[in-house]
Amino acid sequence: MASFVDRVVLHISGGHGGHGCVSVRREKFKPLGGPNGGNGGNGGNVVLRVDGQTTTLLEYHHSPHQHAPNGDIGRGDMHHGFHGEDLILSVPEGTVVKDREGNVLADLVNIGDEYLAAQGGYGGLGNAALASTKRKAPGFALLGTPGDERDVVLEVKSIADVALVGYPSAGKSSLIAALSAARPKIADYPFTTLVPNLGVVQAGDTRFTVADVPGLIEGASEGKGLGHQFLRHVERSSAIAHVIDCATLEPNRDPITDYEIIANELSNYEVDPTAGVTVPLHERPQLIILNKIDVPEARELADFVRPMFEERGLRVFEISTASHEGLRQLSFAMAELVAEDRAEQAKREAEAPKVEVEVIKPKAMRGKKKQEFIIRKEERNLEPLFRVIGEKPERWIMQTDFNNDEAVGYLADRLNRLGVEDELFKMGARAGDAVVIGEETDAVVFDWEPTMVGGAELLTSPRGTDSRLEEIIRPTRAEKRAEYKERMDAKTAAREELEAERKAGIWTESVDAKRRERERGNS
Numbered sequence: 001m002a003s004f005v006d007r008v009v010l011h012i013s014g015g016h017g018g019h020g021c022v023s024v025r026r027e028k029f030k031p032l033g034g035p036n037g038g039n040g041g042n043g044g045n046v047v048l049r050v051d052g053q054t055t056t057l058l059e060y061h062h063s064p065h066q067h068a069p070n071g072d073i074g075r076g077d078m079h080h081g082f083h084g085e086d087l088i089l090s091v092p093e094g095t096v097v098k099d100r101e102g103n104v105l106a107d108l109v110n111i112g113d114e115y116l117a118a119q120g121g122y123g124g125l126g127n128a129a130l131a132s133t134k135r136k137a138p139g140f141a142l143l144g145t146p147g148d149e150r151d152v153v154l155e156v157k158s159i160a161d162v163a164l165v166g167y168p169s170a171g172k173s174s175l176i177a178a179l180s181a182a183r184p185k186i187a188d189y190p191f192t193t194l195v196p197n198l199g200v201v202q203a204g205d206t207r208f209t210v211a212d213v214p215g216l217i218e219g220a221s222e223g224k225g226l227g228h229q230f231l232r233h234v235e236r237s238s239a240i241a242h243v244i245d246c247a248t249l250e251p252n253r254d255p256i257t258d259y260e261i262i263a264n265e266l267s268n269y270e271v272d273p274t275a276g277v278t279v280p281l282h283e284r285p286q287l288i289i290l291n292k293i294d295v296p297e298a299r300e301l302a303d304f305v306r307p308m309f310e311e312r313g314l315r316v317f318e319i320s321t322a323s324h325e326g327l328r329q330l331s332f333a334m335a336e337l338v339a340e341d342r343a344e345q346a347k348r349e350a351e352a353p354k355v356e357v358e359v360i361k362p363k364a365m366r367g368k369k370k371q372e373f374i375i376r377k378e379e380r381n382l383e384p385l386f387r388v389i390g391e392k393p394e395r396w397i398m399q400t401d402f403n404n405d406e407a408v409g410y411l412a413d414r415l416n417r418l419g420v421e422d423e424l425f426k427m428g429a430r431a432g433d434a435v436v437i438g439e440e441t442d443a444v445v446f447d448w449e450p451t452m453v454g455g456a457e458l459l460t461s462p463r464g465t466d467s468r469l470e471e472i473i474r475p476t477r478a479e480k481r482a483e484y485k486e487r488m489d490a491k492t493a494a495r496e497e498l499e500a501e502r503k504a505g506i507w508t509e510s511v512d513a514k515r516r517e518r519e520r521g522n523s
Contacts, residue, residue: 005061006156006233010117014147015043015068015084017121020129022141023076035127035137036078041071043120043147044084048097048106048154050113051090057154060089068118071144074126084120091154094236098153105152109159117152121145124399130410139465140407142399158233160198160211161338164289165234165266166243167258171291173197174321175243176212179331203335210334211237235271238341239285239334246290246298246305255290255305285337287315289330294320375423386429386448388420388437397437397444405465424448 018040025033046068060066066089072081097106097115106115124142131138164172180199197212213233234240242262244255267282288309290302302318309316315333319326373390393415400411415421424435435448475483 005057008057008060008154009064010060010089010152010154011065012046012089012118012152013067013149014045014118014120015070015087016146017041017043017123017144018071018073018081019144020124020126020141021074021076021079022127022139024137025077035131036076037126037128037141038074038076038078038080039126039129040074040123040144041081041083042123043071043144044068045086045116045120046089046118047086048089048091048095048108048115048117050093050095050108050111052093052111054090054092056092057095057156060154068120068147070147071120071123073144074124074141078128080126081123083123086120089117092156094157094159096155096157098155100151100153102153118148118150121147122395122399138406138410140401140404140410142407143401145395145398155232157236158198158211159209159236160233161208161238161341162210162241162334163234163237163239164210164212164241164243165262167245167248167253167262169248170243170245170258171321172212172243175289175291175319176210178321178324178327179210201331201334203331206335206339208335208338234266234281237284239287239337240266240281241287241289241334243289243291245292246301247292247295255301256308259288259309285341287317287330287333287337290316290318292320292322293318293325294323372418373420373423375420375427377427380434383434384429385434385436386424386427387443388435389439392418393420394438394442398442402444421450425450 020040021037023035023037025036027033046066066087068087069084071084074081091108093109093111095108096104097108097117098104105117108115122145124144127138127141130141164175166172176197176199179201199210199212201208201210211233242259244258245253246255263282267280269281271280290298290306293299293302299318306316306318317326317330317333319330321327372392373388376387376389378385378387396411396414401407429435429448431449433448434445436443436445438444
């Protein structure tokens, strides 16, 4: 069972916001005492935080799905829902946060660094918070919005000044145990080290860290062995120390060949710029450590190959982790390389051009409002379609209860105040055109009716209803003309029917004669 994991895919989601409450206060002799619905609580956030006690991502390997607590719903009598607590996920130092496409989101290096990975949803307002002087008793409340959902990739890259590389069983673990207080696993078989080990070394006034990277073999940069899996732990190092076994008895193995194979793998490995250092691995300062010279044959071989390495411009150190011979000189040489790299880095930071901060004066209160949305004109089924995209309109859509007409009317008022109505007019939208708010996944489509905007607080419709949403059919002029003609024809037909009945003896007096006699009397 694995005890060290340095790369996981995390499925995280923020907590959902609680819904607002619709409630009316009821007291004795006051059946409608006013709205008192409480607000819903905000959902919790998912936060990644660097913890010095965390060294692996094993916990998230077993539990990749992490969800922050939801916010509580609002209740009557002005009881607001509680906010969901933030979910703090502890990660090791040197954790790089990426998305699925490989884009870097954050580089968490120091203890205490935090990254807001997923934000919780907003809690909905209750009807008490929505009340105003003109809308005294709202019959609706706002819904809570869902939290963010996303997948992030966490990669741990060890923060070490010097990286020890070499073939398996070259003595890297023994060297880091001899130089520092670290106690890695040491055995006489290959691939003993399955996880990177870190050790702190003190050489004079310089303190630095040394990383013991699991053994590399030929083809490590292409995924063979364990090298490709752990080469990322070398990326942050200032210098590379090649640990070469001079006492190996394996065929086709010698110090020069071992060095060339490992150096070739380092040159083939592409450094990720997210490590903070963009210099390729093979171009960084390097040391040659000829190990196990306590064996007589190994000492003779080290004396033989030392000039060959020095001809290539490499510093060579002959050591023995068993007798601690040469370790002091080696530690001071590593400290020298680390100090030079730190001084160079400080110089680059000092020479970097400083960005001047432009002082922005506040604009007048009557200035033009910042556009908080965009409208994109599209075409669907040969019909125009207007898509509204923006943080506020999309959030308002999620907060609206479309089963409540008054809530829909309130949404129309909010969109109108934001300027969506005016922008649709400018883009040539007509009544009946399709308007979409949001992207395809959670979009809301409706037919645009300009008469629906403005003045919801002036309506006297019952709570929970909006008279603007009622279906009102207004006859056209042609329909009114046809209706008048039908009414006149009906009157003429009625007179003819009465005259026919008079002639048949049902009536003794003509209706027209009675009317003419009345007209003569008036004259």
